Amino acid sequence: MKRTFYYNERRKQSNLYKTGFFGSARNGGLWTILDDDGNKTGVATDLDFILVPDDSKANMFAPIRQDALDYFNRYDISWWRQDEDGYFPTGHMVSSQNHCLNHLFALRRDKDAVKLIIENATGMQFDEVLPSLIDEDPESYISFEFAFHNIEWLKEDDEGSRRGTMCTSIDVMIFARKGNRKWLIPIEWKYTETYNGKDKTNARRMDRYAHLIESSKRLKTPEHGVAHSVYFVEPSYELMRQTLLCEQIVSHKFADDFFHINVIPRRHYELRNAVEKEFIPMLEDKSKFKIVDPEELLSPLNGNMAYDELLKYLKKRYWENVK
Numbered sequence: 001m002k003r004t005f006y007y008n009e010r011r012k013q014s015n016l017y018k019t020g021f022f023g024s025a026r027n028g029g030l031w032t033i034l035d036d037d038g039n040k041t042g043v044a045t046d047l048d049f050i051l052v053p054d055d056s057k058a059n060m061f062a063p064i065r066q067d068a069l070d071y072f073n074r075y076d077i078s079w080w081r082q083d084e085d086g087y088f089p090t091g092h093m094v095s096s097q098n099h100c101l102n103h104l105f106a107l108r109r110d111k112d113a114v115k116l117i118i119e120n121a122t123g124m125q126f127d128e129v130l131p132s133l134i135d136e137d138p139e140s141y142i143s144f145e146f147a148f149h150n151i152e153w154l155k156e157d158d159e160g161s162r163r164g165t166m167c168t169s170i171d172v173m174i175f176a177r178k179g180n181r182k183w184l185i186p187i188e189w190k191y192t193e194t195y196n197g198k199d200k201t202n203a204r205r206m207d208r209y210a211h212l213i214e215s216s217k218r219l220k221t222p223e224h225g226v227a228h229s230v231y232f233v234e235p236s237y238e239l240m241r242q243t244l245l246c247e248q249i250v251s252h253k254f255a256d257d258f259f260h261i262n263v264i265p266r267r268h269y270e271l272r273n274a275v276e277k278e279f280i281p282m283l284e285d286k287s288k289f290k291i292v293d294p295e296e297l298l299s300p301l302n303g304n305m306a307y308d309e310l311l312k313y314l315k316k317r318y319w320e321n322v323k
Helices: 004-018 053-059 062-074 096-107 111-122 150-154 203-214 236-251 269-282 305-319
Strands: 027-034 040-051 128-130 143-146 170-178 181-189 260-263 289-292
Touching: 004 040, 004 269, 004 305, 040 053, 062 096, 096 111, 096 143, 096 170, 096 181, 096 305, 111 128, 111 170, 111 181, 111 289, 150 203, 150 236, 181 236, 203 236, 236 260, 236 269, 269 289
Parallel strands: 181 260, 260 289
Antiparallel strands: 027 040, 128 170, 143 170, 170 181
């Protein structure tokens, strides 16, 4: 991929910084450089699109900062690249994790708002949104970095695995009821990600996922076998694992069905095209998968004064075209 959208967004965030959008926060942060195997090869410093660690909280919408930090701490969730760069949250201005939190965290306890956005995204009508399957909070209607029985069902037993890292961790999970059926609404959230087409097939991953793919009711088995197939190349690799996890949740009777959403900005043509051409054709039922633009996802909140400040923030920071 050419990374056109990534560089456009990075330039936009740097320009916003110059206007004072991030307040008194200082940029010039660091970035740990890793090779394809995750080994550290160096550190880049004084980067204008990364806030310094002490000021990285300014990367989030101000009203959610402390609550988001408390949420991640309470459920032992890993911040993106926390171990590599020592940030929490990251100071990287085009972080997908911060992008996701900035859009949805303020809605977490508002079941009516959550219901509106999933109905808009799926085209379905639900009777109610249900509390999180995993957060120990009856008023938590959105789970972030969702993981559930991963070791038991997906054999994801890597040392150090936790919500947010080293396992299939779905960015957003919403649980809803329609009639007597319970639905999972998993959301894979992307911002500026691009991928190099690397084949991730190895013996461990084959042992974990191959038999689940071959027995899946949602995923087609590749004509030439699972190994070295599209399922082991991003962006399909992540979407495949999320599909398998949701199928296991359904098969173990925690839910009856699921509708998979992939949030990708409308101007990120490269990533949208990759998902449309590589992953969607491998679905047995394409009607329960949809790519959604983040502004489109939150459009039901337009005119709701409770979210006026949030929508203004998102429009200025993310939704407006790069000038």
